Amino acid sequence: MMDKLYPWKEINGGISAPLGFYACGVKAGIKYKDKYDLALILSETPASAAGTFTRNVVKAHPLVLTEKHLADGKAQAVIVNSGNANACMGEIGDNAASEMAKVTAEELALAPEDILVSSTGVIGQELPLAKVIAGIRTAAKEVQALKGKVSESEKTEYAHQAASAIMTTDMVCKELALELQCAQGTIKLGIMAKGSGMIHPNMGTMLCFITTDAQVAQDKLKGLLKAATDESFNMVTVDGDTSTNDMVVILANGLSGVAPEGQEWENFSAMVREACCTMAKAIARDGEGASKFLEVKVAGAASLEAARMIARSVCSSNLVKSAMYGEDANWGRILAAAGYSGASFDPNKADIYLNGLQVAAHGQGLPFSETEASVLLKNTDIKVDVVLGDGKEQAVAWGCDLTHKYIDINADYRT
Incomplete structure (x- = not known):
């Protein structure tokens, strides 16, 4: 729970809490038959976007693609799978990552460049692309059906399934939603993360996805994410290993109509940092085999x-x-x-x-x-x-x- 002295409060909704964001998780059978293993996050409108990535020189194929897609500072959806890292597979891996973006874009009527792709799991094994593509099509239908047609509790449950779908050896699902009252209205923030092993402070130490309905220019968003990452995810370690797939991504679609400035910007920035620190501590608590x-x-x-x-x-x-x-x-x-x-x-x-x-x-x-x-x-x-x-x-x-x-x-x- 958040400290009562903070100018924000904890709410329900997870990654889907901010206005205009929807998420779901599906069971694609990528590694295990009955596990949520593919997540989709969608913004109703194009969003300012920024990311930070692993410093490991061995980078997974979806991470390389996502870096390219973030070059224009915009994105509208994120597709993530667990169970397979899609790393160190050469042209096959590049094609698989591109196909994930392409199919997601087709299903959502978006441009492939507006899709961010992420994977986590075993390195050096071919991604079961047919299963992943089938899962993407199912997830796209589910997430589009959520728009204005489900209760907040149902929307929250779908968001929880998305947070569950990115887990690998995690024992605990890591998600949080916060809201901040401003003079012009309310800003909401959603965050979900995964991480338990292969965690070390060398950016990004895991996967983390953040959504907000605040209006934030991309250059400010990029600086905010770097500061938050330095204070949180770059200060957590489990085993000294830095993965090939680590990334933290933030999307801000501006649908709250609130562009925080002055003290409200300071409060919003602090809320983002606190959310990231909460996830970082949750990852440390969930370290593989940890008892303390x-x-x-x-x-x-x-x-x-x-x-x-x-x-x-x-x-x-x-x-x-x-x-x-x-x-x-x-x-x-x-x-x-x-x-x-x-x-x-x-x-x-x-x-x-x-x-x-x-x-x-x-x-x-x-x-x-x-x-x-x-x-x-x-x-x-x-x-x-x-x-x-x-x-x-x-x-x-x-x-x-x-x-x-x-x-x-x-x-x-x-x-």
Whole structure:
């Protein structure tokens, strides 16, 4: 739930909450017979659009196509499949991604360039295109039938099916809708994401789709998304792997009639950032095999970038993650991870706290009760505070512990 002090509130509707957006999920049988595995998001009108993408030099075919389709800063629909990444397949993969856009466009009477395409799943396997195309045709019919013909509760349920359809090893469906009151009217925002493994802060760390009925020019939308991504999805890590398919996309169709400016723009920007942070934390909580949620806050840094580098480094450390799983207050691993982060700081000024218990001061260990520490680390949520004495900047990263179950999930993922 959102903090009551925020100028926005949580509402129903998921990705379809904003005016003029509709979404659905269908069971195309891409990998499993009875799973929602193909999602479609449609805006009634062309929307300003922006995206951020993986920095992995190995990029999936739909991601490359979507980058091209976003070159004009516009889009009207997003088609997403799970169960197959459509990555590393050469010309076959390029053709499959293009065909997904083409068929979606035909079914919705749009131009292929206005369709964004995304996939997630196993790398290096041919996409079962016939099943995907059949699923697209079904989804297009369903999403068009939603316009003004279903109740809000039904529309919300269809949106939930869309959020379910992009899941792979996720155990929890990740979706949220918010609304912000402005002088000219109400702005709504919908967001859905997937991510559980192959998560690391190197953009985008998963798939995420955002819709809003605010009026926002594409250049402002692009800057807003980058800032939100830097604060959220680039600060979450599960296992140190960056996928070939990672993307975050935002569409703003302007149908609210509200173009936020001044303080209202600040509020809207904060709402987008908070929605992204909520999804990032949900991904960390749902990390493959995770038993604990890990939040690392670095304060007193000389720069924001230094704070972020250290927070990500500590949160990414397999030794720290293993210690948290074992409920071991091994603070030395935390300081060591900060030290190899690449950020410059004085370790002799560093204080470290575990769930509020100070275990190190000025870079050296303090006497503390191992029993008390063990009890604190039995909590599902673990907060690590690293307080430097170099400045006033701070940053937060989110992750999870590393358990035996992570190996079990990934040892035979392909088969």
